[in-house]
Amino acid sequence: MSITIRKELLDDYKLTERIIKNAFANLEFSDKKEHELVARIRKSDVFIPELSLVATDKDNNEIVGHILLSKIKIINDNQSVESLALAPVSVLPNYQNKGIGEQLILEALQKAKEFGYHSVVVLGHPQYYPKFGFKKASLWGITAPFEVPDEAFMALELRQGTLDNASGVVEYPSVFFD
Ligand SMILES: CC(C)(COP(=O)(O)OP(=O)(O)OC[C@H]1O[C@@H](n2cnc3c(N)ncnc32)[C@H](O)[C@@H]1OP(=O)(O)O)[C@@H](O)C(=O)NCCC(=O)NCCS
Numbered sequence: 001m002s003i004t005i006r007k008e009l010l011d012d013y014k015l016t017e018r019i020i021k022n023a024f025a026n027l028e029f030s031d032k033k034e035h036e037l038v039a040r041i042r043k044s045d046v047f048i049p050e051l052s053l054v055a056t057d058k059d060n061n062e063i064v065g066h067i068l069l070s071k072i073k074i075i076n077d078n079q080s081v082e083s084l085a086l087a088p089v090s091v092l093p094n095y096q097n098k099g100i101g102e103q104l105i106l107e108a109l110q111k112a113k114e115f116g117y118h119s120v121v122v123l124g125h126p127q128y129y130p131k132f133g134f135k136k137a138s139l140w141g142i143t144a145p146f147e148v149p150d151e152a153f154m155a156l157e158l159r160q161g162t163l164d165n166a167s168g169v170v171e172y173p174s175v176f177f178d
Pocket residue numbers: 023024027087088089090091092095096097098099100101102103124125127128
């Protein structure tokens with residue numbers, strides 16, 4: 001198996017959505033609508049096409065995974081700081097636990113850094129994301145706009161110090177809640 005990570009193209013959209021649906025199909029916590037969330041984000045102004053990436057298996061040229069980073073804000077009484085949400089990341093069940101999720105995340109973070117973005121926020125598995133440098137968002141005084149376990153709401157500075165004065169509540173765009 002040889003995996004390539006590349007930008008998602010318009011022609012990939014339908015297939016990518018099928019991959020996302022499949023990846024979440026058996027998960028209890030999932031609303032099984034993550035593929036619809038991605039479709040809505042793609043049509044909105046928070047979408048960054050360069051930060052929607054797919055993993056393809058060179059052997060059969062199939063898409064087997066996907067990741068999306070899109071624009072969010074961290075807001076307090078005095079300021080609004082631009083950040084990115086990592087949501088969702090998906091790998092087909094048959095391809096999981098082979099390092100593809102890790103490749104997708106590393107590439108997306110690298111690209112986000114290259115494009116000059118400052119930070120990334122994720123709501124996810126507290127055992128999975130720290131290896132990429134994510135820490136509890138509450139360490140910077142950053143909180144979610146809904147109830148979440150403290151350790152599952154995490155943030156990452158793409159450049160050192162970019163979250164130092166960013167305490168506030170994350171504001172997700174309305175497309176996240178449709
Ligand atoms: C989570 C996911 C993207 C990881 O991708 P992957 O290619 O399977 O992951 P990798 O091979 O890079 O890494 C495997 C590691 O992830 C861990 N992992 C996988 N799913 C996990 C989960 N639900 N909770 C905690 N850890 C998990 C494995 O235990 C393994 O840990 P290790 O490296 O310490 O052995 C993939 O399993 C997936 O699509 N899951 C369903 C959708 C989902 O839960 N997405 C994340 C929430 S947005």
